[in-house]
Amino acid sequence: DIVMTQTPLSLSVTPGQPASISCKSSQSLLPSGGKTYLFWYLQKPGQSPELLIYDVSNRLSGVPDRFSGSGSGTDFTLKISRVEAEDVGIYYCMQGTQLPLTFGGGTKVEI
Amino acid sequence: EMQLVESGGDLVQPGGSLRLSCAASGFTFSDHYMEWVRQAPGKGLEWVGRTRNKANSDTTEYAASVKGRFTISRDDSKNSLYLQMDSLKTEDTAVYYCVCDCRYWGQGTLVTVSS
Numbered sequence: 252d253i254v255m256t257q258t259p260l261s262l263s264v265t266p267g268q269p270a271s272i273s274c275k276s277s278q279s280l281l282p283s284g285g286k287t288y289l290f291w292y293l294q295k296p297g298q299s300p301e302l303l304i305y306d307v308s309n310r311l312s313g314v315p316d317r318f319s320g321s322g323s324g325t326d327f328t329l330k331i332s333r334v335e336a337e338d339v340g341i342y343y344c345m346q347g348t349q350l351p352l353t354f355g356g357g358t359k360v361e362i
Numbered sequence: 363e364m365q366l367v368e369s370g371g372d373l374v375q376p377g378g379s380l381r382l383s384c385a386a387s388g389f390t391f392s393d394h395y396m397e398w399v400r401q402a403p404g405k406g407l408e409w410v411g412r413t414r415n416k417a418n419s420d421t422t423e424y425a426a427s428v429k430g431r432f433t434i435s436r437d438d439s440k441n442s443l444y445l446q447m448d449s450l451k452t453e454d455t456a457v458y459y460c461v462c463d464c465r466y467w468g469q470g471t472l473v474t475v476s477s
Contacts, residue, residue, distance in 0.1 A: 290464055292407075299459055299467045300407065311465065343407055347464050351425050352397070352409040 253277050253346050257355035264362060270331040272358045274344035279324045281348070288347030291320055291329045294357075295340040303342075304329065336362055364388040366460050371471030378450050382471055384443040384460030392416045392438035394463050398445050400456035401470070410434075410458070413443065428454075450475045 254277040264270045274289070281287045291304040302311045304320035307327060317332040331338060339362055344355040370382040384396070395418075398410040411424040413434045422434045433446040443460050450473075457470040 288464075299470050301467065302465045305465065345407070345464070350412070350423050352399075352412075352464070354407040354409070357406050 255355040257358050261359040264334045267333050270334050272329045274327045274355050276325045280346050290345045292343045293340050366468035368468045368471040371473045373474045379448045382445040386441045391441040396443045397461040399459045402456045
């Protein structure tokens with residue numbers, strides 16, 4: 252199974268300041284000739300997860316442009332250019348390249 | 363608007379069975395892969411299994427932790443996804459989410475396995 256490792260475990264941020272979350276996979280998420288299926292989700296308190304970013308860097312329609320994803324191979328990053336109060340929650344990365352789908356352990360973002 | 367609504371969660375004894383349902387609306391259900399993902403209380407996310415779409419023969423895959431005990435099925439005529447859970451264990455206690463194409467999540471349904 253592909254192991255997804257997120258850092259940091261938690262992040263305390265000031266509104267208006269940037270934030271960055273790292274996600275590393277135990278093997279490359281780019282199959283030969285294929286796409287990299289790396290997703291980022293935010294689970295707000297008491298809610299189900301919601302997709303922010305798919306295929307490494309594509310924002311889902313309606314997701315604010317302060318969220319961006321980057322990376323390749325085994326190293327990926329989610330950046331929030333200016334954190335807002337509504338961004339609090341737990342962020343998860345997930346790989347969809349190989350079954351079983353696997354998630355990172357989560358990064359809790361607090362204001 | 364795309365919507366996924368899970369139901370069927372309940373308190374069940376170890377060794378028992380339960381069937382979860384997920385009603386889909388707002389999109390062409392038969393075109394999409396569907397997943398079940400669970401979240402134990404206070405824990406992270408765990409993939410349970412997948413059913414592929416009609417074009418891929420509705421084939422299914424399972425996590426090792428549930429293989430042989432859980433069965434995923436779909437009824438495209440009813441826009442519905444199912445999770446039949448047998449031989450339940452206490453460690454199966456979780457909120458179960460249905461997910462479309464790894465993108466859209468339902469609100470989840472709670473399964474508690476306890477004596």
